[in-house]
Amino acid sequence: MVERRVTPNYGIIWMLSGSDREGFRLMGSDVDIMYWPNDHRVIMDMSQSEYYNTANTTLILSDSSESPPGFTLLQLLTPRTTRDVFSACVRLNDRVYISSSTYRQLTCSVVHPNSTVHGPCGSGVIGGVEYDTAYCFVCDFWPVSASSWIARCHSWPDPEVVNDIVRNGCHFVAIGHPLGPHEHEEWRISFSQAEYKLVYSMNHCQFLIYGLLKLFLKEVMNQQSEETNKLLCSYHMKTAIFWAIQQNTLPHWYPQNLLAGFWVCFKLLLKWVYQGVCPNFFIPQNNLFLTKVNGSAQNRLFLQLHELYNRGLSCLLQSSSIRSYIIYVLYNPRLSICTDESTMRSEVDYDLELVLESNRANSYTADLCGLTKAIHTIEQLLESPLTHNQVVTLQNLTTSLFRNTAFQPHNTFMYTNTGINKQMYIADKTFCHMLKLAAKFGCISDMLYIAMHYYKTLRYREALSVIEMTKVKLAQPYLMYRGRVDKERYTEAVGGQSWSTKIRQAVAVDIVLYNEICCISELIPEQQSALQNRKPILRIPVFVMLHFLEFFCYRHIDTTLSQAALDELQVLVHHDQGLYVDDIHRDISWEILGICQQITGNLHAALYSYQQSLITQYPLNNIQTATKKRIHDIVGTT
Incomplete structure (x- = not known):
């Protein structure tokens, strides 16, 4: 919400979707993210165009007159658009439409280079984690074809949830219906935003049943045979639990009815497979089984599921993840299942998860006006009922806004103007105050942004003082970093x-540099390289940044101590086994080591470091262009 308020009209909005957004953290799950241009809007009919200023908004008309339920053509109404959209345009019946297949190909590798097309997404693996990124379009209106869903919502979800879902519209993702008349031009209506809001409206028992269905699908149903292991997917499980809840199939969704609720959903799924019909929850006329679950494969799948059905709830024992948990319940039906999180997880385990989750909240705004908007939005959110997790996330978001605003490009005059005047003094005092506020509410790593500011303004001793304090905190035996911690200490x-005390004293995270903001001039080529590859940020391990800053500050004070800092950095990058430098950050870590070595004149060592940066398995930061340029510069001088 904060991100959308501050994103400029010409910017790109992104939204986490799928299991991750819904609250699951299952081993092997992929990360799904949707992106859309903020200045493009889909409308359902021409009368809705009056709500937009066509001088700065590209309008697209949904035309579903010839498409199967749940799909539509997208007609471009205004000539002003992006290069990718323009390149994807085709002419049908003397009208200009956006081809989904062409747009999908053009945007497949925009987020991550060398991605492969998978459904409407660009897919791949980074650091052992699969990702799906989908470039799509947003619509502020609820589709007419889904109006029956509103009328069905008598008992679930609550009216305020229904109104919120309808008010926020839908999206259109780049994939057509394989049996539609215009498969390569059609777009699928996506209800991802509505779906995660429905999941959030579930009670805890319903959520656990949904998770149980996902595990059962992965570990049991999809392990029956190669012929059927691709027929059912997680979306079918979600559809089943949605229908089961709305139709009041189970009178009481309580923890003691957990297995009964699972069985209700499994029987519904079995019925759908038998009939060959899985009705989309929002548009029931859209049969999700139409192109896959039919013929001999359908018969085979039904027989396999029916065999599991005949075994009763004992079929859950085939799931390796839940066997040990469920067997006690099967032997003792009166045993209640504990769902109280405070008794299931220790304080330190909870804190570990909270750090990992809240650390995703990073934002920056292009100007002080945007910062004002963001802070105002956060203030509004703080007045609403919030969980502890949400408060912590907003706290993290606020610190990132403060520190990023302090390094904004429009503040560059402070770092380039060598004259001392009142304006510079006031600006410096303001920026320092913002960074100190960020450090006050942030974690140990936030202190290094203060050191960066001091280094950039040539106050090397002040920077080193902050670095020394940071170093002491990072050396504590109870430090929590990258999901690791000595729990007892x-x-x-x-x-x-x-x-606030915990994160100030015991928590560190990686340094995040927005590539449109220059925090440290020595990394400008890397930031420019990343921007050319549409990568908005650099992520740098906090220990690497610590030694990097220490090296540069000491170069102006004591060359011996500067060399000592470089030696520590070299040992860290060369010999760390993933404790402080993980695989996905080795590209930037080797790069930083090479920069320091090159400055000292050790070109042979620098060349080796740059080469290592270039061949790392996961080039997460997309800095290869800068690395190749640095290698070329060294080779050209030797």
């Missing part, structure tokens, strides 16, 4: 204390 040191 952490509990002894900060257990039971406030969250």
Whole structure:
């Protein structure tokens, strides 16, 4: 919500979707993210065009007159558009439409280079994690074809949830119906935003049943045979639980009815496979089984599921993840299942998850006006009922806004103007205050942004003072970093204390640099390289950044200590086994080591470091262009 308020009209909006957005953290799950241009809007009929200024908004008309339920053609109404959209345009019946297949090909590798097309997405693997990125279009209106869903919502979800879902419209993703008359031009209506809101409206028992269905699909149903292991997917499980809840199939969705609820959904799924019809929850006329679950494969799948059905709830024992948990319940039907999170997870385990989740919240705004909007939005959110997780996420978001605003391009005059005047003094005081506020509410790593500011303004001793304090905190035995912590020492040191105290004293995260903002001039080529590859940020391990800054500051004060900092950096990058430098950050870590070595004149070592940066398995930061240029410069001088 904050991100959307501050994104400029010409910017790109992104939204996490899929299992991750819904709240699941299952081993092997992929990460799904949707992207759309903020200045493009789909409308359902021409009368809706009056709500937009066509001088700065590209309008697209949904035309579903010839498409199967749940699909539509997208007609471009205004000539102003992006290069990718323009290149995807085709002419049908003397009208200009956007081809989904062409647009999908053009945007497949925009987020991550060398991605492959998978459904409407660009897919691949980074650091062992699969991703799906989908470039799509947004619509502020609820589709007419889904109007029956509103009328069905008598008992679930609550009216305020229904109104919120309808008010926020839908999306259109780039894939057509394989049996439609215009498969390569058609777009699928996506209800991803509505779906995660429905999942959020589930009670805890319903959510657990949904998770149980997902595990059962992966570990049991999809392990029956090669012929049938691709027929059912997680979306079918979601559809089943949605229908089961709305139709009041189970009178009471309580924890003691957990297995009964699972069985209700499984029987519904079995019925759908038998009939060959899985009705989309929002547009029931859209049969999700139409092109896959039919013929001999359908018969085979039904027989396999029916065999599981005949075994009763004992079929759950085939799931490796849940066997040990469920067997006690099967032997003792009166045993209640504990769902109280406070008794299931220790304080330190909860804190570990909270750090990982809240650390996703990063934002920056292009100007002070945007910062004002963002802070105002956060203030509004703080007045609404929030969970502890949401408060922590907003806290993290606020710190990122403060520190990024302090390094904004429009503040560059402060770093380039060598004259001392009142304007510079006031600006410096303001930026320092913002960075210190960020460090006050942030974690240990936020102190390094203050050091960057001091280094950039030539105050090397002040920077080193901050670096030394940071180094002391990072050396504590109870440090929580990258999902690792000595639980006993952490509990002894900060257990039971406030969250702000915990993160200030015991939590570190990687350094995030927005590539449109220059925080440290020595990394400008890397940031420009990443921007050319549409990568908005650099992620740098905090220990690498610590030694990097220490090296550059000491170069102006004590060359011996500067060399000592470089030696520490070299040992870290060369010998770390993933404790402080993980695989996906080795590209930037080797690059930073090479930059330091090149500055000291050790060109042979620098060349080796740059080459290592170039051949890392996961080039997450997309800095290869800068690396090749640095290699070329060294080779050209030797």
